[in-house]
Amino acid sequence: MSKIEVTICLGSSCFSRKKRDIVSALQDYIDQKNLSNRINLKGGHCLGKCSVGPIIVVNEQIYTGITPAKAIRIIEEYLSTQNN
Template structure:
């Protein structure tokens, strides 16, 4: 069985005010649409301390900064496209 991937999105006030709510919805939809819910654990996280560069997303130990709604699908495809 393949190792599960952990993906966390910062829910700090700075990231949240920059549109994380919509990004969360897009990520959940992407995981469901591509049947990845059993392979990727997606959850919220406390502030990552990178407020000036948010919204921030952490995939295992890799932090991706500036996760805009317009870029999230491209980011997810780059990270998880090979898992579909």
């Protein structure tokens, strides 16, 4: 089973839109659920979609308007797909 690749935009616009909260929420979720062997969380360069940030990319799919709760829901969807 391949790891889920999660990239969080580290551009200044996403940063000003509570990016740290998203990073913390995802890292806490990964740690609490012991998912470090299934999820690779990393930062990435600006994707040029600043007006719709914060942005995460999961397995090359771009998601916009991200909140901590939305980010976790997206990850849970990917995990459930892998389990089927």
